[in-house]
Amino acid sequence: MPTIEDVAKLAGVSIATVSRVINGSGYVSERTRYRVWKAIEELGYRPEISAKILASKGKLFHAYIFASKRILSPLQTSGILGEFYGVIIKAIEENCEKLGIKVELKFLEEFSKYTDTDGYIFVGGDVTREFIREAKSEKKPFVLVDHYIPGERVDCVISDGYDGAVYATNYLISRGFKKIVHIHGPLQPYGFKMRYDGYKDAMEKAGLMPRFYECDDTEEGTRKIVDIMLNxxxxxEAIFTSNDSIAFWVIKRLKEHGLKIPDDVSVVGFDDIVDAENFDPPLTTLRVFKYEMGCVACKRLHELLTKVNPHPLRTLVFTQFVKRKSTK
Known part of the structure; x- marks a missing residue:
């Protein structure tokens, strides 16, 4: 039976750090948290949540976490590491348990089958207006994470993509770049739309012409868009992308065309997933505080379940610019 000491040794951290990750107490960097999670998964360690902690929360609740098959299927195959939504879901699972909310993960596409619960958390931009209205008809509290639907006044937790995009674009402009392109995924997800708007507004305010190219958020689609852009x-001079995966694919394709990063083209991503730091070159990006978003969503659902502050809230979590070697 693995112990907390085994987890600490495998993760290369102290026992106190493992304890902070498990109990959600004190600050632990996202990358250190990844290492601890990975060690827990590899060892099959099952931390015990103190019964008295749960008992102190009073009534226990049950909730479903819904995410699309597009999001959940890769996570079920590859695990949590390196996955944007994997971190958010892990944070929800850990923190809901501490608040006395038992959660289960379900496919969004099967929402109508799973309404026998106290509340819901919807994760990702695949949640449509129709899903939201169906959830409203159930008259149970719910929270959206990493998504917002204008006009639907429901609780949601999102990263401030607009502010992050403005900051990144202004950073590139301050370095003397004028030919700055934005390559983005489909704009239906609110997160991509906010980043698009931030880039566009920053360019126009600086008196520069925005230039955008939309890809389908796949490697093959991104490669085609890079070719179209070059032709x-x-x-x-610089490219700002709507997420790190697109940035990776852009850099790979630019290299295939014989271009050097950042000597010929500077590239900035968005999200700061685990692989960003280890990419070649290490990626300059905007860090989205994914774990914090999951924590805030749990706390908000608990407030709704206990009828505290029932008026809907839209919560924005600021990003942080991380300078690495993909920009001059």
């Missing part, structure tokens, strides 16, 4: 626009 129609030429070589930009």
């Amino acid at each position: 129609s626009y030429g070589i930009p």
